Amino acid sequence: PDIKPRNVIFILTDDHRYDAMGFTGHPFLETPHLDSLASHGVHLKNAFVTTSLCSPSRASILTGLYTHKHRVIDNNRLVPEGTLFFPQYLQRAGYSTAFIGKWHMGGAHDDPRPGFDHWVSFRGQGNYLSPGPNYTLNVDGKRVPQAGYITDELTDYAVDWLGTQTPEKPFFLYLSHKAVHANFTPAERHQGRYANQDLSFLPTGQEITAASNAPRWVRDQRNSWHGIDFSYHSDKGLEYLYRRYCESILAVDDSVGRVLDQLKKMGIYDETLVIYMGDNGFMWGEHGLIDKRVAYEASIRVPMIMQCPQLFAGGKVVEQVIGNIDIGPTVLHAAGLESPDYMDGQSFLDLPNNPSASWRDYFLYVYYWEKNFPQTPTQFALRSDRYKYITYYGLWD
Numbered sequence: 001p002d003i004k005p006r007n008v009i010f011i012l013t014d015d016h017r018y019d020a021m022g023f024t025g026h027p028f029l030e031t032p033h034l035d036s037l038a039s040h041g042v043h044l045k046n047a048f049v050t051t052s053l054c055s056p057s058r059a060s061i062l063t064g065l066y067t068h069k070h071r072v073i074d075n076n077r078l079v080p081e082g083t084l085f086f087p088q089y090l091q092r093a094g095y096s097t098a099f100i101g102k103w104h105m106g107g108a109h110d111d112p113r114p115g116f117d118h119w120v121s122f123r124g125q126g127n128y129l130s131p132g133p134n135y136t137l138n139v140d141g142k143r144v145p146q147a148g149y150i151t152d153e154l155t156d157y158a159v160d161w162l163g164t165q166t167p168e169k170p171f172f173l174y175l176s177h178k179a180v181h182a183n184f185t186p187a188e189r190h191q192g193r194y195a196n197q198d199l200s201f202l203p204t205g206q207e208i209t210a211a212s213n214a215p216r217w218v219r220d221q222r223n224s225w226h227g228i229d230f231s232y233h234s235d236k237g238l239e240y241l242y243r244r245y246c247e248s249i250l251a252v253d254d255s256v257g258r259v260l261d262q263l264k265k266m267g268i269y270d271e272t273l274v275i276y277m278g279d280n281g282f283m284w285g286e287h288g289l290i291d292k293r294v295a296y297e298a299s300i301r302v303p304m305i306m307q308c309p310q311l312f313a314g315g316k317v318v319e320q321v322i323g324n325i326d327i328g329p330t331v332l333h334a335a336g337l338e339s340p341d342y343m344d345g346q347s348f349l350d351l352p353n354n355p356s357a358s359w360r361d362y363f364l365y366v367y368y369w370e371k372n373f374p375q376t377p378t379q380f381a382l383r384s385d386r387y388k389y390i391t392y393y394g395l396w397d
Helices: 032-039 054-063 086-092 150-163 216-221 228-233 238-266 324-334
Strands: 008-013 042-044 096-102 118-122 136-139 142-145 171-176 273-278 304-307 316-318 362-367 378-384 388-393
Touching (some): 008 324, 054 324, 086 096, 118 150, 150 171, 273 324
Parallel strands (some): 008 171, 008 273, 096 118, 096 171
Antiparallel strands (some): 042 304, 136 142, 362 378, 378 388
C-alpha cells in the first residue's frame, strides 16, 4: 500500500465468538453493521488469539508479543514497567491517539497509560450499568460518573473524539468494549429480542466420555463453574445466558454502525482502515464447557474483519492463520512505519490483495494455570492451517 499515514480505528470486543455474526451463518443473530464491514471489506476467517483470556490477549495486541514474552500471563498480573505499546510508535510519528474503554491489565487503577493522547477507561471489568452515583470513569485523569449503558457511552466518547480530529494529523482510535463479557447485560432496547428463538443447535457435550478418550480434566471440568450443567453456577441455565449474550452483541453492532457513520460524515470513510476483533473466543457447550481459556477451537478463534475501500475490494476472505500479535505490526504498516524486529507478529495488510504472500505455518497458544480457576490446567498448543497439537502441563490427576 501507499505510505501516506492512514487513519486507523481498532474496535475490540470481549468474549465475542468467531461465528456469532449474521454473515457467518448464525441462525438468528442480526449484525447488519458487522456484515457490512465484511461485504465492503475483508473477513479474516482464521483469526486466533495466543492466549484466550482478557489481559494476556490485550497485552499481545498492544505489544505484538507472545504471552511468555510480555509476561502478562493472567488477569491479575500488571504489565511490566517499561513495556512498549505500539501506539507509542504512532505518537512519535505524529499521530493523534485515543484509548476508549476496557483496559483490564492490572485492576488496581485506571490511570492513563503510555501511547494515548486521549484516555477514557475504568478499573478492571467495569460495569454495563453504573452501580451507583459514586462510580466513575477516568476521562483524561478526571473522575466522571458513568451515565448510561456502557457500550453506548463508550461509543459516544469515540464519536465525539473523532469529531475533533483534523486533516492535518492522522489519528488512531482504540475502542475497547466491555461487551459481550459476562454478566451478559443487553441494552434495554434489545432485552428479550431473542427470548423465543430455538436454541437446539447448541452443543450438549454428550460426546465427552472416558470411552471417547476425552482428557480426564475435561470430564471433571464439566461439573464446575465452567461446565454447561452448572454454567457460572447460575440457576437460570445455559439457554438464558446464551440469549442474553446474543442480545448484548446487538449494541456492539450498533456501535460499529455509529463509528462508520461518523467516518462518512467526516468524508474519510473510504480512506480509513477499520479493524474489528474479539479478544478471545467463547464456548457454548463444545466439549461440555462454557467460557474460554482452553486450547479448543471455539475458545481460541475470534471474529476479525477489516475494511478500507481505498485498499481492498469488498467481500474478500483471508484464509491464513492470523494472530492477535499481528494487530500492532498491521497498524504500524498502515501508518507507513516499520515494525520493530522484536515483535512476534507481522503485518497482514497486504494479504487480501496478495494471498500467496509468504506467511507463518503455525502459531503458539499458551494458557497458564490460574489459582482462581484451578480446574483448567496450563496448556501449550500449536495451531497450523490443518492440525492442532495440545499438551497439558502440570496435571494432578
